Amino acid sequence: SQTIHQWPATLVQPVGSPLSLECTVEGTSNPNLYWYRQAAGRGLQLLFYSVGIGQISSEVPQNLSASRPQDRQFILSSKKLLLSDSGFYLCAWSRGGSTGELFFGEGSRLTVL
Amino acid sequence: GESVGLHLPTLSVQEGDNSIINCAYSNSASDYFIWYKQESGKGPQFIIDIRSNMDKRQGQRVTVLLNKTVKHLSLQIAATQPGDSAVYFCAENDNDYKLSFGAGTTVTVRA
Numbered sequence: 001s002q003t004i005h006q007w008p009a010t011l012v013q014p015v016g017s018p019l020s021l022e023c024t025v026e027g028t029s030n031p032n033l034y035w036y037r038q039a040a041g042r043g044l045q046l047l048f049y050s051v052g053i054g055q056i057s058s059e060v061p062q063n064l065s066a067s068r069p070q071d072r073q074f075i076l077s078s079k080k081l082l083l084s085d086s087g088f089y090l091c092a093w094s095r096g097g098s099t100g101e102l103f104f105g106e107g108s109r110l111t112v113l
Numbered sequence: 114g115e116s117v118g119l120h121l122p123t124l125s126v127q128e129g130d131n132s133i134i135n136c137a138y139s140n141s142a143s144d145y146f147i148w149y150k151q152e153s154g155k156g157p158q159f160i161i162d163i164r165s166n167m168d169k170r171q172g173q174r175v176t177v178l179l180n181k182t183v184k185h186l187s188l189q190i191a192a193t194q195p196g197d198s199a200v201y202f203c204a205e206n207d208n209d210y211k212l213s214f215g216a217g218t219t220v221t222v223r224a
Contacts, residue, residue, distance in 0.1 A: 032210055043202060044157070044214040051210060059211075090156050094210075101147060102204075102212055104156030 002027035006091040006105035013112055019064075019078040021108050023091030026072065030096040033074040035066055038088040038107075050074060051096065086112045123219045132190040134218045136203035141184060145206035148177060148188045150199045151217070157202060160188070190220075198222045 006023040013019060025031050032051050036044040046059045048066035056066050063082060067075045074091060091105040126132045138146070144165040149157035163170045163177045163186075170177050176189040186203050200219050204212040 036214075043216040046211060046213070049210055057210075092156075100145070101159050101162060102157075104158070107154070107156050109154075 002093075002103065004091060004093055004103055004105045006089075006108055008108060009106065010109045011111070013081050013110065015083055015112055016080045019076070019081050019085070019110070021076040021089055021091075021110075023074045023076075023105060024072055025093045028072070028093070028095065030071060031093040032096055033068060033072075034092040034094075034102065035074065035076045036090040036092060038090060040087075044090065048076070081110075081112045083112050086110055122216065123221070125221045125223060126193050127223050128193060128195060130193055132188075132193045132197070132220060134188045134190075134201050134203075134220065136186040136188075136215055138184050138186060138203070138205045140205060140207045140213075141181075143205040143207050146177070146179060146186050147204045147212065148175075148186075149202045149204060149214075150197075151202065152199045160201075193220075193222050195222050195224065 003026045034049045035047045037047055038044050047064060049057050050068045053068055053071055064076060064078050087110060089108045089110060092102040094100055094102050124134060147162040148160040150160050151157040161170060161172045161175050161177050163179050165181060168179050174191045178187045188201060190197055198221055200217040202214050202217045204214045207213050
């Protein structure tokens with residue numbers, strides 16, 4: 001069976017510090033990978049998606065970046081966090097080829113102080 | 114902006130009653146729709162999906178209805194239980210790789 005892991009689950013960081021959230025998928029190959037952000041009481045905003053190693057599509061301009069160094073690994077990064085980066089970050093995957101059901105991780109709650 | 118939205122942000126329902134959650138979408142080219150349930154502090158979980166060549170699909174205690182004429186999607190939950198309390202999101206596939214999500218409806222089940 002397929003599983004998705006993301007970490008850390010919670011993170012408190014000062015403004016201007018770097019960020020690295022990691023996500024790995026097991027039990028499948030060549031998945032589509034996604035990073036979403038969810039502000040408190042709001043819907044899910046797509047930040048990045050990837051259909052293959054090294055292929056990253058960005059949906060919104062921001063100070064975040066994403067990388068996919070391996071087939072089942074997706075990393076969300078920032079060199080300098082802003083207060084507005086606070087939120088609940090969700091990694092997700094879907095079967096490669098086309099969009100179907102998205103399978104979400106448990107999320108990472110980031111608080112920037 | 115979001116292409117998928119919800120008619121009501123909150124819904125309070127008596128335990129045992131049926132719940133209906135509504136969603137409007139704007140992209141007439143969307144061909145795939147999903148309902149997700151998100152409990153507090155957790156990632157969204159798949160409930161049910163429907164493709165545009167159908168207008169109704171049933172699962173266990175849940176039914177999704179799709180009206181392409183008015184671009185409306187609904188989720189019906191039969192015999193709502195306390196465990197159904199959560200935020201419910203509709204999502205549409207507006208291109209090959211992406212799902213766009215609505216803002217969510219918070220469902221609260223009264224005992």
